Amino acid sequence: MHAGIIFLLVIVGSVLFHIFTPWYWTDIASNWGGMDSTITLTFWVGGGVFVAVCLFMVYCVFRYSHKEDRRAEYKPEDKKLEKILTWATTLGVCALLAPGLIIWNQYVNVPKNAIEVDVMAWQWGWQYRLPGADGKLGTTQVRNIADNNPFGINPDDPFGKDDVMIESDVINLENNRPVKILLRSVDVLHNWYVPQFRSKMDAVPGTVTFYWFEPNKVGEYEVLCAEYCGVGHYAMRGGVEVQDKADYEVWLSEQETFEQLSARYEKLNVDGNKLAKK
Amino acid sequence: MSDEYDNNKSYQAQSSEVLDGSAGSINPDMDYVRPAEIPEQDLYHAHSFIEKWIFCQDAKVIGVQYFLTAVFTGIVGLILSWLMRLQLGFPELAGFMTAEHYYQFVTMHGMIMVVYFLTALFLGGFGNYLIPLMVGARDMVFPYVNMLSFWMFFVAVAVLMASFFVPGGPTGAGWTLYPPQTILEGTPGSGTGILLMLISLSLFVIGFTMGGLNYMITILQARTRGMTLMRMPLTVWGIFTATVLAMLAFPALLVSAIMMTLDKVLQTSFFMPTILKAGEVLEYGGGSPILFQHLFWFFGHPEVYIVALPAFGIVSDLISVHARKNIFGYRMMVWAIVGIGGLSFFVWAHHMYVSGMNPWFGFFFATTTLIIAVPTAMKVYNWILTLWRGNIRINTVMLWCLGFIVTFVNGGITGIFLGNVSVDVPLSDTYFVVAHFHMVMGIAPLMVIMGAVYHWFPLVAGKMLSETLGKWHFWITFLGAYSIYFPMHYLGFIGVPRRYFEMYDSPYMTSTVGMNEFISVAAFIVGAAQFILVFNIIKTLKTGKKAEQNPWKANSLEWYTSTVPPEHGNFGERLPVVHRWPYDFSVPGAKDDFIPQTTAPSEVANTEVEKT
Numbered sequence: 016m017h018a019g020i021i022f023l024l025v026i027v028g029s030v031l032f033h034i035f036t037p038w039y040w041t042d043i044a045s046n047w048g049g050m051d052s053t054i055t056l057t058f059w060v061g062g063g064v065f066v067a068v069c070l071f072m073v074y075c076v077f078r079y080s081h082k083e084d085r086r087a088e089y090k091p092e093d094k095k096l097e098k099i100l101t102w103a104t105t106l107g108v109c110a111l112l113a114p115g116l117i118i119w120n121q122y123v124n125v126p127k128n129a130i131e132v133d134v135m136a137w138q139w140g141w142q143y144r145l146p147g148a149d150g151k152l153g154t155t156q157v158r159n160i161a162d163n164n165p166f167g168i169n170p171d172d173p174f175g176k177d178d179v180m181i182e183s184d185v186i187n188l189e190n191n192r193p194v195k196i197l198l199r200s201v202d203v204l205h206n207w208y209v210p211q212f213r214s215k216m217d218a219v220p221g222t223v224t225f226y227w228f229e230p231n232k233v234g235e236y237e238v239l240c241a242e243y244c245g246v247g248h249y250a251m252r253g254g255v256e257v258q259d260k261a262d263y264e265v266w267l268s269e270q271e272t273f274e275q276l277s278a279r280y281e282k283l284n285v286d287g288n289k290l291a292k293k
Numbered sequence: 294m295s296d297e298y299d300n301n302k303s304y305q306a307q308s309s310e311v312l313d314g315s316a317g318s319i320n321p322d323m324d325y326v327r328p329a330e331i332p333e334q335d336l337y338h339a340h341s342f343i344e345k346w347i348f349c350q351d352a353k354v355i356g357v358q359y360f361l362t363a364v365f366t367g368i369v370g371l372i373l374s375w376l377m378r379l380q381l382g383f384p385e386l387a388g389f390m391t392a393e394h395y396y397q398f399v400t401m402h403g404m405i406m407v408v409y410f411l412t413a414l415f416l417g418g419f420g421n422y423l424i425p426l427m428v429g430a431r432d433m434v435f436p437y438v439n440m441l442s443f444w445m446f447f448v449a450v451a452v453l454m455a456s457f458f459v460p461g462g463p464t465g466a467g468w469t470l471y472p473p474q475t476i477l478e479g480t481p482g483s484g485t486g487i488l489l490m491l492i493s494l495s496l497f498v499i500g501f502t503m504g505g506l507n508y509m510i511t512i513l514q515a516r517t518r519g520m521t522l523m524r525m526p527l528t529v530w531g532i533f534t535a536t537v538l539a540m541l542a543f544p545a546l547l548v549s550a551i552m553m554t555l556d557k558v559l560q561t562s563f564f565m566p567t568i569l570k571a572g573e574v575l576e577y578g579g580g581s582p583i584l585f586q587h588l589f590w591f592f593g594h595p596e597v598y599i600v601a602l603p604a605f606g607i608v609s610d611l612i613s614v615h616a617r618k619n620i621f622g623y624r625m626m627v628w629a630i631v632g633i634g635g636l637s638f639f640v641w642a643h644h645m646y647v648s649g650m651n652p653w654f655g656f657f658f659a660t661t662t663l664i665i666a667v668p669t670a671m672k673v674y675n676w677i678l679t680l681w682r683g684n685i686r687i688n689t690v691m692l693w694c695l696g697f698i699v700t701f702v703n704g705g706i707t708g709i710f711l712g713n714v715s716v717d718v719p720l721s722d723t724y725f726v727v728a729h730f731h732m733v734m735g736i737a738p739l740m741v742i743m744g745a746v747y748h749w750f751p752l753v754a755g756k757m758l759s760e761t762l763g764k765w766h767f768w769i770t771f772l773g774a775y776s777i778y779f780p781m782h783y784l785g786f787i788g789v790p791r792r793y794f795e796m797y798d799s800p801y802m803t804s805t806v807g808m809n810e811f812i813s814v815a816a817f818i819v820g821a822a823q824f825i826l827v828f829n830i831i832k833t834l835k836t837g838k839k840a841e842q843n844p845w846k847a848n849s850l851e852w853y854t855s856t857v858p859p860e861h862g863n864f865g866e867r868l869p870v871v872h873r874w875p876y877d878f879s880v881p882g883a884k885d886d887f888i889p890q891t892t893a894p895s896e897v898a899n900t901e902v903e904k905t
Contacts, residue, residue, distance in 0.1 A: 018687050021768070022695060029703075029779060038783040038808060040719075041801045053716050061706035064670075068677060068702050072695060075680035079616075080687050086886055087618035087879035088682035091903050096678075097622055097671070104670045108709075112663045115713035116656055122715055123652040137569070138479050157567045158574055198649070201569040203474035204582060206647065206722060210788025210801065213719040217649045219582055220473060221566025224649035237799050241722040241790045243467045245479035246392045249793040 019076040026069045033062070044211035044232035044257070046193075049118040051213070057111055064107070122214070125227045129193035132186065133178075135166060136198070136205035136218045139247035141238065142166070143186040147177025147272055157201050157220075163280035167201075168273055179270045184238070185254035189263040193229040206242035209255055217242045230257040324893040326519040326870050334515070336432055336862055348444070350436035351861050352421045352507075355443045357753065359417030362443075363410050366450055370405040371820050373398040382813025384795065392794040393481040396465030399792060400482075401457075403468030404490070407596065408497060409450055411738055415603040416501070416539065417446060419745060420508050420532045422753065426851035427529050429517025429869050431862045433507040442507065445500025449493045456482070456489035464490045467792060469593070472564035472585050473577075476557040479570075488557060491550045498547045501539060508536045517850070519871035523627065524890070526849045526875045527620060530627050531606020534634040535599045541638065542595035549588035556580070583650055590641035597734050598637040602630055604741040605672055608697050610875070611744050612676055614847045615691040616683030617886050619876035621675045629668035629675075636665045646717045655714040662712035666705070673702055684879065684886070689763030690845075693744030696771040697737050700778075704733025707782060725785020732778045743770070746826070751840035752851060755858050756833050766825040773819035777812050784808065848889045849875040877902060 043051060079087075133144035133152055144166050146152045153175020159167035165182055168175035188194055198207060198218035208215040216226040238253030258266065271279075339345035349355060376398050380387040421439070425432050433439045456463040465481030466474060474480045475487055482490075512533045516525070525533075552563040556577075564585040565577035613620040620626060642650060642658040676698055685691060707729040711717045720726065743766070750758050787801055796802045843852035855865030869891045877888040882900040894902070 018692060018695070021772075022699065025699065025772070025775060032780065036780075036783050038780070038787055038804065040786045041788060047719070050715055050719050053713065054710065054719075057710050057713065057716060061709055065702050065706050068673060069699055072677050072680060072698055075677065075683065076685065076687065076695065079680065079683050079685050081617070081684050085684055086881075087616065087684040089619065089878075089880050089901070089903070090621075090682075091619050091876070092622050092624070093678075097625055097674075100674050101667065101671060104667050108663045108666050111709060111713055112659065115659060115715050118715035119652075119655050119659065122718065123655070138474075157569050160569055203477065203479070203568075204471055208722070208788075208790070210719070215718060215721070216647050219649040220568055221579075221581065222583075222649065226647075239788075239790050239799070243396075243471070243474070243792045245474045245477075246396060246465070246481060247479070248396075249392065249795050250797075252797070252799075 019073050019080075022069070022076065023073045026066060026073070030062075030066065033058075041211050042232070043213060044209075044230055044234065044236065045213060046229040046231060047118075047122075047213040049114070049121070053111075053114045053118060056114065060107055060111055122226065125195045125225065126193045126229075129195040129227050130189070131195045131197055132188075133166065133197050133199065134186075134207050134218065136200045136207065136240075136244075136251075138202050138245055139240070139251040141184045141207065141251075141253040143181040143183075145179040145181070145267070145270075146174075147179055149174055149177060152197070153178050153273070155199070160201065163277060164273075165276075166273075176272070176274045178273045179267065180273055180276060181270055184252070185256060187256045187258055187263055187266045188230050190233050190257050190259050191229065191231055192260075193227055195225055195227045198224045198226075203244050204242045205240050205244050205251070207253070208239050208241035209236045210239070211236050215241050230255075233257050233259060323895050323898075324872065326872065329518050333868065334431060334434070337436065338861060348440055350432070350440045352425050352433045352436065352439060353753075353859065353861075353863075355439055356418050356420070356422030358443050359413055359421055359446065360419075362447055362450055363414040363418055366405045366453075367410040367414070369454070370402050370410055371823065373402040373405070375817060375820055377402065378813040378816040380794065382810045382816075393462070393465060395794045396467070396792070397463050397481050397486075400465050400467055401453075401463050405453070406735065407468065407600070408494070409453065411600045411734070412501075412539070412596070413446060414742060415600060415738070416508065416532060416536060417443065417504055419528075419603060419607065420536070421504070422749070423528060423851060424508055424511055424532060425515070426854065426859060426863055427526050427849055428512055428515065429520050429850045429864065429871060430511055430515040431864065431868070434511045434515050435503075435507050438503045439507045442500045442504035445496055445503065449496035449500060452489050452493040452496060456486045456493070459485040459489065461486055469586075469589060470553070471589075472553060472556065472580075472582050473566070473568055476553065476565075477568070477570060477575075488554065491554045491557075494550045495547055498543045498550075501543060505536045505540050508532060509540070517868045517871060520850075520890075523624070524871055524874045527606040527609040527623070527626055527630070528603070528849075529606065530630050531602040531604070531609075534630050535602040538595040538602070538634050538637060539599050542592045542599070545588050546592035549585055549592070552588075553585065583645075583648060586645055586648055586650075587642070590644045591638075593644065594641040595634075595637045597730075598633060600734055600738050602634060604697070604738040605630060607745050608694055608741045609672075609676065609679075610847075610849070611690055611741075611748055612679050612694050613876050613878065614748075614845050615688060615694070616680050616685045617878045618679055618683035619874075619878055621678040621681075622671075623874065623876060625671055626675055629672050632668045633665060633672075636661060636668070640665060640712075643712050643714075643717070646714050647721050659712060659714035663709065666709055666712070669705060673698070673705070689758075689760055689767055690744050690748045692764065692767045692771075693740045693747065696767065697740035697744065700732050700740060700771075700775065701737040703779070704729055704731075704737055708733060719788070720785055722790055723785035724789050724791055725782050727791050728778045728781035728785060731781075736774045736778065739774075740771070743767070743826070748845065749851075750830070750833070751844050751857075753858055754834060755840050756837035757840045757844060758829050758833050758837070762825055762829040762832075766822060766829065769822035769825070770819055773815045773822065777815045777819065780808055781812060846885070846887045847875075848873075848877060848887050850890055853889060853891055873902065 151174040153168045153172040155167040200218040200220040205218040214228045236255040240251035464487040555561040562577045562580035565580040567578045568575045639661045643662045879886045880900045
């Protein structure tokens with residue numbers, strides 16, 4: 016008897032915890048509300064199954080606990096019941112899978128008007144690059160990285176000249192404009208993750224990965240590295256500042272382009288070709 | 294365990310036994326069992342203490358050796374988890390711990406618990422002990438190879454533990470060992486530590502292959518007369534399918550370990566692209582870090598089921614015996630085990646939705662992953678339907694089974710979150726994942742292991758463990774573990790990333806301090822509670838009540854050995870002959886509420902047996 020009561024309390028406690036938890040997701044600040052809704056849906060369906068299964072179990076514990084003078088039912092199979100349960104489960108699974116796949120389809124198809132942001136990661140920090148007036152990022156190579164070329168832009172690539180370089184771990188983004196995050200790493204795996212944006216993707220050395228979101232709430236956010244990247248992983252933070260168009264453009268105009276940076280190095284007349292010490 | 298076998302006796306089959314399948318029965322037609330096709334195997338009997346207890350060829354002793362070695366690694370893993378929880382809950386008390394230490398503990402805890410504890414315990418421990426007994430064989434088919442299997446495992450464990458004492462310490466790359474960081478500076482133990490880890494894993498795979506071949510071939514070839522595949526206990530089905538999975542999955546781990554060793558030692562570039570480190574371009578180029586992830590998870594996901602399937606099988610048997618009711622839908626249970634095993638090879642990349650692989654894979658792997666939920670759900674339904682209208686003994690064994698159902702369903706449901714590709718995006722790499730896999734492949738299988746220990750201890754040691762201590766052990770473990778991992782999911786919702794040595798002051802994370810302290814305290818208590826079992830075992834061995842034969846009134850063959858504990862050769866002079874499945878409990882018309890597998894139909898002629 017005691018056992019049944021304790022199991023019952025565990026189930027009731029779980030439901031109450033879920034209802035009254037002070038720990039829940041942060042206020043969303045991007046377009047990925049669909050992910051939150053799918054989580055909520057999965058909670059209803061999955062939580063319902065969990066509660067139903069456990070309550071049934073508790074019922075059995077109360078109702079059918081051992082008595083010497085009683086015998087269990089002898090019924091090896093019940094084809095009909097098994098069939099019903101199989102189809103009901105299949106149906107439930109499909110109902111959860113469908114929205115999941117629909118949202119994934121949105122996640123992998125980037126809107127045409129998205130601004131590209133090159134996020135470059137290393138052990139342990141971030142820097143960012145935005146396309147210039149031509150709207151295109153120049154191609155890059157790890158071997159090109161040097162003090163006067165912190166992003167490793169191919170010097171021959173005309174698209175690279177006007178790229179805007181942000182040698183800071185904080186980047187500003189324009190509110191309500193889709194962003195395509197292009198992730199690069201020069202050493203190990205990293206992952207540029209802002210919990211409020213819900214979205215993430217690993218940065219993989221040797222390739223460029225991407226994801227997109229549309230920030231929709233002005234404010235400052237913390238960037239976390241979400242893929243273990245060695246001993247400094249936990250300290251690898253960055254920032255995002257989402258601004259309205261006007262503020263954003265002011266900020267953007269204050270940033271240095273690749274051309275300006277190269278010119279600055281030439282003026283200083285220092286040997287900028289040596290590799291950056293990261 | 295005693296092994297007082299008379300060495301002069303031979304188990305060579307008599308020719309009459311081979312030919313005359315129905316010897317001794319009353320009604321030859323009704324009780325007909327196919328004659329044996331091959332004579333019995335001749336066993337090598339131990340001649341000295343060393344042969345009997347150390348380099349032993351008896352699968353039962355090997356099983357106990359595997360069990361004890363695995364438990365030793367498990368205790369190391371447990372202590373590491375305490376240290377981690379100390380840092381996460383009470384960093385001010387963990388001043389001695391650097392980030393390097395923390396990541397080394399995380400890594401070793403993960404690898405030890407998954408591979409050296411759970412896998413070795415289920416397959417090496419329970420597999421060795423139970424397979425020959427349950428299928429009615431005298432031993433594994435290759436006892437000498439079986440002995441080598443354990444000692445290879447032992448060396449693998451020794452190499453792994455040695456890595457704690459080398460310069461730089463053990464690897465701190467995370468148990469997934471993702472390159473490039475695994476073999477680069479900036480990750481603790483990227484020198485000798487990682488090499489020892491890779492060597493140890495390779496040895497483990499080699500040793501495991503020796504054991505695995507034994508399990509498979511024993512089950513396929515050495516079953517006793519009448520033991521058809523569809524009369525095998527689900528424990529055997531679970532272990533068998535898990536072994537097949539292991540045979541197919543471990544090679545992927547072995548090759549990736551070898552390739553990574555080459556990358557480390559010979560500067561090949563299987564997994565290493567061009568890398569800029571400390572201002573210098575390293576001598577690597579052109580390799581693919583994602584290739585490693587594919588190889589790793591091609592092993593790693595089946596590995597989850599290598600742990601889960603034996604647990605499924607064992608818990609089915611425990612529930613059935615202690616609910617005094619046949620397992621509901623036996624055939625469905627068998628096909629679900631086989632189906633889950635097969636499907637488990639087509640879901641690996643659900644660990645990699647945000648790894649940077651081609652995102653279109655997400656559609657395929659989300660679909661396969663959610664398909665696997667169907668046979669898994671069927672198993673859960675059948676467990677609770679076995680309880681329904683049963684006659685349930687609420688003893689320690691059953692409590693562990695009920696605890697398993699709660700934790701497994703909980704962890705299974707959160708698996709649907711993570712398998713459903715776009716839901717995984719916000720949750721992956723957070724504490725939600727940590728909570729999920731601990732619940733579903735840590736706590737749930739552990740519940741089964743504990744249930745199995747209380748269930749089979751009377752067979753192994755001939756004495757009954759204390760029920761009172763057992764119940765205390767269960768309730769502290771179950772309630773404690775549940776209160777560790779249930780709230781932990783919510784840390785993941787907030788977005789707290791896993792593998793963080795320190796949280797700093799991220800605004801939304803500071804609210805989790807209290808929860809982290811609570812979880813840590815629960816973890817200390819749950820860990821300490823495991824020593825109740827150790828105490829219980831020691832006390833029982835010294836002063837415990839002697840177990841009668843078949844104390845749980847079970848049907849399967851391991852309870853019908855010639856002696857308790859079973860001697861070398863298991864079944865005395867004659868192997869048992871099987872007439873039915875092991876789940877004939879509470880059959881209408883039968884005198885007792887159980888009919889052993891060895892009972893011929895003519896002996897229980899008045900019963901309404903449906904399936905034999």
